[in-house]
Each structure stands twice: as structure tokens, then as C-alpha cells.
Amino acid sequence: xxxxxxxxxxxxxxxxxxxxxxxxxxxxxxxxxxxxxxxxxxxxxxxxxxxxxxxxxxxxxxxxxxxxxxxxxxxxxxxxxxxxxxxxxxxxxxxxxxxxxxxxxxxxxxxxxxxxxxxxxxxxxxxxxxxxxxxxxxxxxxxxxxxxxxxxxxxxxxxxxxxxxxxxxxxxxxxxxxxxxxxxxxxxxxxxxxxxxxxxxxxxxxxxxxxxxxxxxxxxxxxxxxxxxxxxxxxxxxxxxxxxxxxxxxxxxxxxxxxxxxxxxxxxxxxxxxxxxxxxxxxxxxxxxxxxxxxxxxxxxxxxx
Amino acid sequence: xxxxxxxxxxxxxxxxxxxxxxxxxxxxxxxxxxxxxxxxxxxxxxxxxxxxxxxxxxxxxxxxxxxxxxxxxxxxxxxxxxxxxxxxxxxxxxxxxxxxxxxxxxxxxxxxxxxxxxxxxxxxxxxxxxxxxxxxxxxxxxxxxxxxxxxxxxxxxxxxxxxxxxxxxxxxxxxxxxxxxxxxxxxxxxxxxxxxxxxxxxxxxxxxxxxxxxxxxxxxxxxxxxxxxxxxxxxxxxxxxxxxxxxxxxxxxxxxxxxxxxxxxxxxxxxxxxxxxxxxxxxxxxxxxxxxxxxxxxxxxxxxxxxxxxxxxxxxxxxxxxxxxxxxxxxxxxxxxxxxxxxxxxxxxxxxxxxxxxxxxxxxxxxxxxxxxxxxxxxxxxxxxx
Ligand SMILES: Nc1ncnc2c1ncn2[C@@H]1O[C@H](COP(=O)(O)OP(=O)(O)OP(=O)(O)O)[C@@H](O)[C@H]1O
Ligand SMILES: [Mg+2]
Numbered sequence: 001x002x003x004x005x006x007x008x009x010x011x012x013x014x015x016x017x018x019x020x021x022x023x024x025x026x027x028x029x030x031x032x033x034x035x036x037x038x039x040x041x042x043x044x045x046x047x048x049x050x051x052x053x054x055x056x057x058x059x060x061x062x063x064x065x066x067x068x069x070x071x072x073x074x075x076x077x078x079x080x081x082x083x084x085x086x087x088x089x090x091x092x093x094x095x096x097x098x099x100x101x102x103x104x105x106x107x108x109x110x111x112x113x114x115x116x117x118x119x120x121x122x123x124x125x126x127x128x129x130x131x132x133x134x135x136x137x138x139x140x141x142x143x144x145x146x147x148x149x150x151x152x153x154x155x156x157x158x159x160x161x162x163x164x165x166x167x168x169x170x171x172x173x174x175x176x177x178x179x180x181x182x183x184x185x186x187x188x189x190x191x192x193x194x195x196x197x198x199x200x201x202x203x204x205x206x207x208x209x210x211x212x213x214x215x216x217x218x219x220x221x222x223x224x225x226x227x228x229x230x231x232x233x234x235x236x237x238x239x240x241x242x243x244x245x246x247x248x249x250x251x252x253x254x255x256x257x258x259x260x261x262x263x264x265x266x267x268x269x270x271x272x273x274x275x276x277x278x279x280x281x282x283x284x285x286x287x288x289x290x291x292x293x294x295x296x297x298x299x300x301x302x303x304x305x
Numbered sequence: 306x307x308x309x310x311x312x313x314x315x316x317x318x319x320x321x322x323x324x325x326x327x328x329x330x331x332x333x334x335x336x337x338x339x340x341x342x343x344x345x346x347x348x349x350x351x352x353x354x355x356x357x358x359x360x361x362x363x364x365x366x367x368x369x370x371x372x373x374x375x376x377x378x379x380x381x382x383x384x385x386x387x388x389x390x391x392x393x394x395x396x397x398x399x400x401x402x403x404x405x406x407x408x409x410x411x412x413x414x415x416x417x418x419x420x421x422x423x424x425x426x427x428x429x430x431x432x433x434x435x436x437x438x439x440x441x442x443x444x445x446x447x448x449x450x451x452x453x454x455x456x457x458x459x460x461x462x463x464x465x466x467x468x469x470x471x472x473x474x475x476x477x478x479x480x481x482x483x484x485x486x487x488x489x490x491x492x493x494x495x496x497x498x499x500x501x502x503x504x505x506x507x508x509x510x511x512x513x514x515x516x517x518x519x520x521x522x523x524x525x526x527x528x529x530x531x532x533x534x535x536x537x538x539x540x541x542x543x544x545x546x547x548x549x550x551x552x553x554x555x556x557x558x559x560x561x562x563x564x565x566x567x568x569x570x571x572x573x574x575x576x577x578x579x580x581x582x583x584x585x586x587x588x589x590x591x592x593x594x595x596x597x598x599x600x601x602x603x604x605x606x607x608x609x610x611x612x613x614x615x616x617x618x619x620x621x622x623x624x625x626x627x628x629x630x631x632x633x634x635x636x637x638x639x640x641x642x643x644x645x646x647x648x649x650x651x652x653x654x655x656x657x658x659x660x661x662x663x664x665x666x667x668x669x670x671x672x673x674x675x676x677x678x679x680x681x682x683x684x685x686x687x688x689x690x691x
Contacts, residue, residue, distance in 0.1 A: 187413065187415065189411050189415040190415050190418075192402065192411070192415065193409075193411055193416075194417070194428070195401070195402040196380055196381075196382075196402050196403070196407070196408060197403075197428050197429035197432055197480065198432035199403060199432050200403055208417060211419045212417075212418060212419055291462075294459070294460075294463045297463070
């Protein structure tokens with residue numbers, strides 16, 4: 001009976017895992033395909049990895065995407081943490097409902113709409129910028145005009161900074177949600193106790209609150225990083241010609257027909273992600289074991305005392 | 306129940322009046338008509354209280370009666386909805402917790418989870434920029450006091466409940482504040498450690514002259530520890546007094562019933578003179594004569610409270626005009642040094658009587674279903690008007 005049952009379970013396990021991982025495995029295998037045609041197997045080869053390394057377009061796009069993701073996720077983590085904290089710790093202030101709604105809006109808003117509104121914003125800003133620069137220059141304030149140009153020049157034609165701003169606004173919402181739920185379960189009396197012992201609120205935030213929620217901040221940052229890294233729609237609305245991100249390159253290449261280099265790229269990304277997951281798991285296991293050991297030590301010390 | 310009279314000025318116990326009875330003494334803490342509402346719910350209701358320097362004042366009361374809320378207002382975490390709080394003559398309105406001369410031990414301990422025991426205790430001293438060597442020395446002293454030195458490097462989650470409580474206690478004591486607010490400081494400790502810590506608290510109070518306000522559920526603890534006790538019920542302070550006053554002279558039914566155990570009889574005042582009161586009580590089944598007067602109108606409704614240990618039982622029939630009824634023993638609980646008797650009076654009311662087990666001779670012992678006379682001395686009962 002149990003034997004049959006376990007066979008049944010194994011069968012389903014195989015089916016489910018096959019469903020989940022066959023596509024990934026086939027990408028990995030085909031990345032070593034010698035043939036140019038993605039669907040025809042022509043023997044093992046590292047050829048496409050070499051090609052990939054020579055493809056400046058893909059390499060540049062990948063580097064750009066990493067930069068955008070790192071910068072926007074960092075900014076979004078700072079803003080999202082503050083937003084989450086404010087939403088939990090300040091139950092009453094003018095415009096709280098509006099603020100809460102605005103923080104959460106990008107989560108439920110279709111990406112096309114977020115992207116479109118961003119685009120409209122940047123175009124409006126660009127127009128105002130051009131008008132202001134020209135106006136200032138005409139009225140003889142060349143220096144001021146120059147300052148405005150340096151400070152706000154990035155809206156012209158859109159590029160790196162507009163993409164980062166767009167990514168910050170929508171990844172911030174995700175991070176704010178993560179941080180909000182972390183702060184909700186954070187015992188308020190910890191902060192009170194710190195104040196009671198003489199620490200001013202700002203110090204309490206940095207010395208007590210932040211260190212305690214640090215794990216949530218890190219996972220928030222990682223979440224923001226991944227969301228930013230694979231965003232296609234909002235990026236498409238807000239970038240200019242010089243700033244094509246990796247998802248855009250991949251998407252455009254795939255539309256022109258499957259390219260084995262993309263398989264190689266995908267394999268590299270899969271490898272990086274897997275290694276990351278494995279390291280994180282090992283770390284977590286180790287921390288858990290350490291905790292258990294500490295607990296046992298405490299119990300033993302208690303028994304002795 | 307042990308009720309030891311303690312005064313706040315240890316060195317001059319015999320000569321001086323305790324500060325709360327001295328009309329010239331300036332209270333260290335003045336709470337004036339303080340009310341705290343959460344929405345429509347009144348958590349603390351018009352409380353006025355004066356506490357003097359060096360006192361160990363206990364707040365006693367049932368769960369949810371507003372003890373923690375009162376402490377939190379003193380510490381500065383809640384603002385009174387109305388009323389004023391003065392500490393050392395300074396109006397505390399608008400003064401944030403970190404600028405108050407108080408430290409609080411939280412009911413939930415509130416230990417910082419990312420810091421070791423040592424760092425937790427040192428936190429307060431570091432905020433005051435004490436030199437490292439002094440911080441180290443004072444933390445070590447404190448850990449020694451609460452017997453946690455071997456655990457100094459542990460994080461709070463690696464400690465047992467009682468150990469955590471001691472860390473919280475050490476953390477609030479280490480700064481030696483002028484006013485220490487302790488919210489159930491000893492609840493999780495075992496009996497031995499609890500007694501040792503109680504003793505240590507009293508010691509610290511005598512030595513350093515810190516003023517303590519201690520919230521507790523435990524009457525016995527309040528009795529042994531406190532110079533005075535404030536009994537709270539539903540947000541109000543219903544009586545303030547020394548442990549002895551609270552136990553011997555409760556001012557109302559709630560206090561009489563809440564502190565220790567008591568037999569309550571409803572009745573009507575027949576005579577109220579300067580030297581005695583006579584109360585007719587159908588519930589007791591006899592007239593009750595009390596040898597001290599209360600000022601009230603004859604005919605007024607009153608309650609009589611008699612402690613179980615102040616009632617005598619005998620198997621002989623006693624005939625007296627008052628303070629004497631007959632009943633039947635319905636249950637006996639043997640406690641070693643004393644026994645608790647459950648007696649059903651002839652009118653049906655059940656009362657509790659405790660008697661010392663002085664004699665072992667079986668024939669003197671009262672047994673189940675024995676008919677007994679229940680008597681008490683005229684100075685034992687307390688007449689209560691509310
Ligand atoms: N922040 C709050 N919002 C609303 N109600 C509150 C708040 N804090 C306390 N209360 C209510 O006020 C009342 C008094 O609470 P408090 O914590 O002072 O009780 P307590 O006497 O300390 O009880 P315990 O002995 O159980 O600790 C309770 O009924 C509680 O529900
Ligand atoms: Mg409480």
C-alpha cells in the first residue's frame with residue numbers, strides 16, 4: 001500500500017518538476033548547441049559563449065541593467081523604508097490616507113499606465129525645461145540658465161536618470177509593502193525602552209529600529225533589484241535611444257528570431273541565481289544550527305545553575 | 306499575610322513621621338486629577354496621588370485596571386487627556402521620555418534583540434556618555450546583582466523568561482534614576498529568586514534613596530515590599546495606605562475583597578455612636594457590634610467585612626446578644642499550620658474561617674458536619690459604607 005502510494009507521489013513529483021524545469025534545462029542544453037538554428041541539435045560547443053562575450057550590445061545592456069537595478073533599488077529601499085515606517089508609526093497626520101494610497105497605487109496600476117504617465121511627466125518636464133532655459137538665456141541670465149541646464153539637463157531626450165526615477169517610483173511600492181509589514185510586527189516598546197534610557201528618536205531609529213529590521217531591508221533591496229532588473233514595459237516608456245536595458249535587447253533579439261547567444265546569456269543568469277540561492281540556503285542553515293547550539297548551551301547552563 | 310510596616314526614611318525609623326503623614330513634606334511626584342481616555346474608553350479616571358522621595362509605592366489592582374497606563378504617563382509615553390503630573394516640582398507636560406528623570410521596566414521586558422545582555426544593560430549608560438571604564442564596571446556590578454554574569458554575552462532569545470526579566474530589571478536599575486517605574490518586575494521569577502530580588506530591591510531603595518513605583522498583581526509582594534499601596538479598580542484609585550491600613554482598615558467593599566480574603570455581610574446601621582456601631586444584618590443572622598464608630602446616618606445601608614482569621618469557632622453553644630451565630634461545618638482544608646473551615650450559617654450563607662492548628666488532640670478538633678458557634682471580637686469587623 002505504502003509502496004504504491006510512494007510511487008504515486010514520485011510520479012507527481014516528476015511531472016511537476018518536469019513542468020517547472022524542462023524549459024530551463026532545455027535552455028541550458030541548447031546554449032551548448034553548435035548549430036546556429038536553435039531547434040536543431042548539432043553537437044556540444046561553447047561557441048555561443050564566445051560570441052556572447054564579443055557582443056558589445058548585450059554586454060553593455062547587461063551592465064546598464066545592473067547599474068539601473070542597483071541604484072534604483074538602493075534609492076527605493078531608502079524611500080520605501082521611510083514610507084513603511086511612517087505608515088506604521090504615525091497613525092494620524094494630514095493626508096495619511098492619500099499618502100498610503102499613493103504608495104500602494106503602482107502595485108495595482110497596470111504597468112502600461114504607470115509607464116505612460118511617467119512618459120507624459122518627463123515630456124512635460126522637458127518642455128518646461130526647454131522653455132525655462134531659453135527664457136532665462138533671453139532675459140540675460142545666462143549663468144542661471146546654465147545652472148538649470150546642468151541640474152535638469154537629464155530630462156532632455158530621456159536616458160539613464162529618467163529610467164532610474166521611473167524604477168524607483170514603482171519598486172518603492174513593493175519595498176514599502178515589505179517594510180510596512182515588518183514594522184507592523186516590530187514591538188513598539190523596544191523603541192520606547194530606548195527612549196526611556198535616554199536616546200533621542202532619531203538615534204533610536206538608527207541604533208534600535210534599523211538594525212532589528214535589517215534582514216527585511218536586505219530582502220526588500222533584493223526584491224527591488226530583481227523587479228527593476230527584468231522590467232521591460234516601464235523602461236520602454238521612459239528611456240531614450242542610448243539606454244537600452246538587457247530585457248529590451250533580449251526582447252528585440254527574440255522578435256527577430258531565436259538567437260543561441262540569448263540561450264548562453266540565460267544560462268549564465270541561471271547559474272548566477274542558482275549559486276546565490278545555494279549560498280543563501282547554506283548561510284541560513286548555518287545560522288539556524290548556530291541558534292540551536294546557543295539555545296542548547298543556554299539550557300545546559302540553566303540546568304547547571 | 307505578612308504586613309510589615311516600612312517607612313521611607315530608613316535611618317530614622319523611630320523618630321520621624323513617615324513622609325506621607327508629615328504635613329511639611331513636599332511630595333516628589335504629584336499626580337493631579339489625571340484622566341486618560343483611549344477614544345471613549347476611560348483607562349485612568351481622575352487619579353490624584355502624591356508620592357514622596359524614597360518611597361516604594363505599589364500599584365495593586367486587577368488586570369486592565371489602568372496600572373500600566375498610569376506608569377506610561379509618568380514615563381512620558383502617553384499624554385494625560387486631562388490633569389497634571391509633577392515630578393520633583395516640574396510639570397511633566399510636553400517633556401519627552403528621554404528627558405525625564407525616570408526609567409521604566411516594561412511588562413514585556415522590551416529587550417533589544419540584536420544586542421547581548423551586556424549591551425542591553427549598558428545602553429542607558431552609553432546614552433549619557435559615561436566613560437567606557439565606568440560603563441563596564443557598572444554593568445558588571447549590575448549583572449552580578451541579578452546573577453547574570455555568566456550570561457553576559459548571550460542574546461535575549463537565548464535566555465529563559467526569568468533571566469530576561471532580570472536583564473530588564475538590571476537595565477532599568479543601572480542608571481540609578483530618581484524615579485524607577487517597574488511594571489510587574491518579579492512575575493516570572495521562582496519563589497527563591499523572587500524573595501532574593503525583593504530583598505535586593507528594598508536594599509537598593511534604602512541605599513540609594515531611589516523612589517520606586519511598582520506595579521504588581523501579587524498582594525503578598527505588595528504587602529512585604531511597599532511603604533504604601535494604591536489599590537486601583539476600573540481606572541480609579543480606590544484606596545491609598547500602608548500595607549497594614551489597607552489590610553486592617555479597607556475603606557470599601559472592593560478593597561476588602563481584593564486584598565486577602567474576607568467575609569462580607571450586608572446590613573443596616575441601627576446605632577452609630579462615637580465608640581461603637583451596631584449593625585443589623587439578616588445576611589449574618591445576628592446583630593454585629595463594632596467597637597469603633599463610623600460617621601453615618603442611622604438606617605443607612607452598610608457592609609461588614611470580617612477577615613477569616615478573626616473569627617472563632619467552638620463546639621459549645623454561646624449565647625450573646627451580638628457577634629454570635631450558629632452554623633454547620635461544611636468543609637475543612639488542612640494547610641499545615643492552619644486550617645480553613647467552610648461554615649454554613651443557619652440562614653444559608655457560607656463563610657470562611659481560618660484557625661491555627663495549635664492543638665493536636667483529636668477531641669478538640671472540629672469535624673465535618675459539626676454544629677458550631679461562630680463568634681468574633683467587637684474590634685475585628687470593619688463597617689463599610691460603599
Ligand atoms: N493604546 C491603547 N488603546 C486603547 N486601549 C488601551 C490602550 N492601552 C491600554 N488600553 C486599555 O486600557 C485599559 C488599561 O490598560 P492597562 O495596560 O493600563 O492595564 P493594566 O492595569 O496594566 O493591566 P495588566 O495588569 O493586565 O497589565 C485596558 O482595558 C486596555 O485595554
Ligand atoms: Mg499592565
